[in-house]
Amino acid sequence: MTAIQTRDLTKRYGDVVALDGLDLTVREGEVFGFLGPNGAGKSTTINILLGLSTPTDGSGQVLGHDIESESRAVRERIGLLPDRYEPYERLTAREHLEYAIAAKDTADDADALLDRTGLAPEARDRVAGDYSKGMRQRLALAMALVGEPDLLVLDEPSSGLDPAGIAEMRELLREEAADGTTVFFSSHHLSEVEAVCDRVGILRAGRLTTVDTIEGLRERLQSESTVTLAVDSLPDIDLTESPGVSSVTPTDSGLRVACTASAKATVVRRVAEATTVRDVAIDDASLDDLFAALTAEADEPAPRRSKEGDSQRREVDA
Numbered sequence: 001m002t003a004i005q006t007r008d009l010t011k012r013y014g015d016v017v018a019l020d021g022l023d024l025t026v027r028e029g030e031v032f033g034f035l036g037p038n039g040a041g042k043s044t045t046i047n048i049l050l051g052l053s054t055p056t057d058g059s060g061q062v063l064g065h066d067i068e069s070e071s072r073a074v075r076e077r078i079g080l081l082p083d084r085y086e087p088y089e090r091l092t093a094r095e096h097l098e099y100a101i102a103a104k105d106t107a108d109d110a111d112a113l114l115d116r117t118g119l120a121p122e123a124r125d126r127v128a129g130d131y132s133k134g135m136r137q138r139l140a141l142a143m144a145l146v147g148e149p150d151l152l153v154l155d156e157p158s159s160g161l162d163p164a165g166i167a168e169m170r171e172l173l174r175e176e177a178a179d180g181t182t183v184f185f186s187s188h189h190l191s192e193v194e195a196v197c198d199r200v201g202i203l204r205a206g207r208l209t210t211v212d213t214i215e216g217l218r219e220r221l222q223s224e225s226t227v228t229l230a231v232d233s234l235p236d237i238d239l240t241e242s243p244g245v246s247s248v249t250p251t252d253s254g255l256r257v258a259c260t261a262s263a264k265a266t267v268v269r270r271v272a273e274a275t276t277v278r279d280v281a282i283d284d285a286s287l288d289d290l291f292a293a294l295t296a297e298a299d300e301p302a303p304r305r306s307k308e309g310d311s312q313r314r315e316v317d318a
Helices: 042-049 071-076 093-104 110-117 133-144 163-178 190-196 214-220 261-274 287-299
Strands: 002-013 016-027 031-035 057-062 078-081 151-155 182-186 199-204 207-212 224-231 245-250 254-260 277-283
Touching: 002 042, 002 182, 016 042, 016 057, 016 182, 016 207, 031 042, 031 163, 031 190, 042 057, 042 151, 042 182, 071 078, 078 133, 093 110, 093 133, 110 133, 110 163, 133 151, 133 163, 163 182, 163 190, 207 214, 214 261, 224 261, 254 261, 261 277
Parallel strands: 031 182, 031 199, 078 151, 151 182
Antiparallel strands: 002 016, 002 057, 199 207, 224 254, 224 277, 245 254
């Protein structure tokens, strides 16, 4: 089952191609990270999925509803946290939640939602115009949870949050996914994406350059991991015979092995069969490194998409 499905989704503003033939599938119940540099087309995609903007070409469905003819039904089943959310300055957090609960005609408890997103009780009856950016973000996330949505669409959800708030948000997303909610979010905080996402899609200049798991991206780019093992005695084996192992270095307490992502389990297993392993530490390539490599790939000249009557269009970030 799919929560989001698009085919050849395209958005043009005159000569500017903001979104170029997007084919995207997001499965029900997964946490999907939607990444890309500023101007890549992420917000354009979200606006089209929500029915707030009309595609120039292509089609899409969200939770089984057509994004153009059934956009209202789409919005009734999603929770949205927009980028740069601005609350009504004269309303309190409680009043914001009560309004959202009434609008969706649900039986949610405002305090229970604010408890989940960590807005302090003493702040809930203060006007939101006095809130910090982090407090506004906690309020916006609570509003997105009203009605137990089947799909959460979050645009930069950790914006303005301190490290503790980011950790709480990650835990909340894991809880929602465990309950069957699909989570679709864009973020510039790649460590956050790496911590919670089942898969990620990377958008560049309106084109989806790749969709994969984090491990899949590491394997695709042949990025190496470092496996450090503390052992009772050095094993009498040649790990360099194992596919994916590039180097083995003895240390004071054991071995340091450089290998591809797919070779990690084999390295640990072979060493454990030959000696007692007291500790294992794995240092993987970060998502920041993978993202930089993939967006650099996307900057290389690529075949142009051709359509009759559109051969002269130029592609720019939007």
